[in-house]
Amino acid sequence: MSVEEKVKGIVMDKLNVTADQITIEASFVEDLGADSLDQAELVLALEDEFNLQISDKDSENITTVGQAVNYIKANFKE
Amino acid sequence: MGIRVVITGMGVVTPLGNNLADTWKNLLAGKSGVDTISAFPTDGLSTTIAAEVKGFAPEQYIDPKTLRRMDRNEQLGLSAAQMAYDDAGLGQNNLNRDRCGVIIGSGIGGIRTFEDQHKTMLDRGAKRVSPFFIPMMIIDMCAGMTAMRFDFKGPNYATVSACASSANAIADSFRIIQRGEADIMMTGGAEAAITPLSMAGFCSARAISRRNDEPQKASRPFDRDRDGFVMGEGAGILVLESLESARARGSRIYAEIIGCGMTCDAHHITAPLPDGRGAALAMQAAINDAGIKPEDLDYVNSHGTATGLGDIAETRALKTVFGDYAYKLAINSTKSMTGHLLGAAGAVESIVTIKSIQESVLHPTINLDNPDPDCDLDYLANTTRKMKINRAISNSFGFGGHNASLVFADVNSS
Numbered sequence: 001m002s003v004e005e006k007v008k009g010i011v012m013d014k015l016n017v018t019a020d021q022i023t024i025e026a027s028f029v030e031d032l033g034a035d036s037l038d039q040a041e042l043v044l045a046l047e048d049e050f051n052l053q054i055s056d057k058d059s060e061n062i063t064t065v066g067q068a069v070n071y072i073k074a075n076f077k078e
Numbered sequence: 079m080g081i082r083v084v085i086t087g088m089g090v091v092t093p094l095g096n097n098l099a100d101t102w103k104n105l106l107a108g109k110s111g112v113d114t115i116s117a118f119p120t121d122g123l124s125t126t127i128a129a130e131v132k133g134f135a136p137e138q139y140i141d142p143k144t145l146r147r148m149d150r151n152e153q154l155g156l157s158a159a160q161m162a163y164d165d166a167g168l169g170q171n172n173l174n175r176d177r178c179g180v181i182i183g184s185g186i187g188g189i190r191t192f193e194d195q196h197k198t199m200l201d202r203g204a205k206r207v208s209p210f211f212i213p214m215m216i217i218d219m220c221a222g223m224t225a226m227r228f229d230f231k232g233p234n235y236a237t238v239s240a241c242a243s244s245a246n247a248i249a250d251s252f253r254i255i256q257r258g259e260a261d262i263m264m265t266g267g268a269e270a271a272i273t274p275l276s277m278a279g280f281c282s283a284r285a286i287s288r289r290n291d292e293p294q295k296a297s298r299p300f301d302r303d304r305d306g307f308v309m310g311e312g313a314g315i316l317v318l319e320s321l322e323s324a325r326a327r328g329s330r331i332y333a334e335i336i337g338c339g340m341t342c343d344a345h346h347i348t349a350p351l352p353d354g355r356g357a358a359l360a361m362q363a364a365i366n367d368a369g370i371k372p373e374d375l376d377y378v379n380s381h382g383t384a385t386g387l388g389d390i391a392e393t394r395a396l397k398t399v400f401g402d403y404a405y406k407l408a409i410n411s412t413k414s415m416t417g418h419l420l421g422a423a424g425a426v427e428s429i430v431t432i433k434s435i436q437e438s439v440l441h442p443t444i445n446l447d448n449p450d451p452d453c454d455l456d457y458l459a460n461t462t463r464k465m466k467i468n469r470a471i472s473n474s475f476g477f478g479g480h481n482a483s484l485v486f487a488d489v490n491s492s
Binding site: 014015016036037040041044053 | 141142143205206208209210213
């Protein structure tokens, strides 16, 4: 499974949205209805899935599905 | 005459059933809800039995995303609230939701979440703690979530007085409607404290029965061979409403709440006053508040937990308040079958009291095979009774010395 597919799976699960709502441009807050607690949980789930540490500063810049995918591609080592 | 307050909706989840109809049927059948604990391995615990809610599917009331972010006590409480809401027909469009409030108590709150998240922090570090830990753990969140669900913008909080929590919630709700601050209050309690740490604590306090090899016989209020209460879990929610509002809505009225009394033993953190004076003062206050005489009551839904001291203290308190008439009262203990629902007990037992008034039948106190000589009243030992009940009192007493008594009446008798 690609990074993109994994990220989409986590977003679907945590935000209770359907696959067709998750575009690469989709904003967690504006398009997918996330609140601040949802976003915090999403970051925890991404850290778990990809065995990463995402700093608070970095997580503030992850506001769309595409940003999450790009961040992980840049920082995740198989 | 001031504002009269009636009950127009009820919902429960208990160890005897996942709704009121099943719970009531099993109470009348004298069934025990106690069994060996299934939720977790009980190695090392001196007590391995409890009255768990069985096979409950909260998904029928709550969406999956919300459900994951709720402690079990909140899941049980919100489910019972939905049942009570539907039962009272509150879904109607013209309800003034600014005049509707929620008070839901719990003795312990989100202890399962607390244990899980504490383990996460120790094992994996502070950064791994869920952002939902705090809202899942705090006791007031069940009231908050209930208000969110129904858009109830009136008074909203939790009551915390251990095993009297939900009786205090009902008492406060009664007063709020009497004072004209709200027309409708959803109120009661929710508890889900059958967890490893919680059970370990109750075991260490030597408060709970160790009759592990006979779970169904472990909860034996007023019996000579009782050895402590049995932990239970569940929720009970009532819709309290001004009589005027209920009539305007054309709502079915189950019963009227006519009095409450609240006191404290001011004596010991866990043990009751041996002479039951604090409990007697609460019952007397409730009777005075109702404007009736002790002899006007027909039935007592006792606190009756099956602790050595508690059952005797309650019996003495009944004799103090009722004198010789105490021997003519019909008394039972719901906990003989449900176990002790702690902060949900007062609400579930209030609902049982109201059902008894409505159906003119009383459930038995099971496992009362050899009455304690110091407990010599009519506790309906292993027997149901059909009788007209005009007025009844429900008692709840908690660690900390909290006492709360509630008086309910047939709406045609009050």
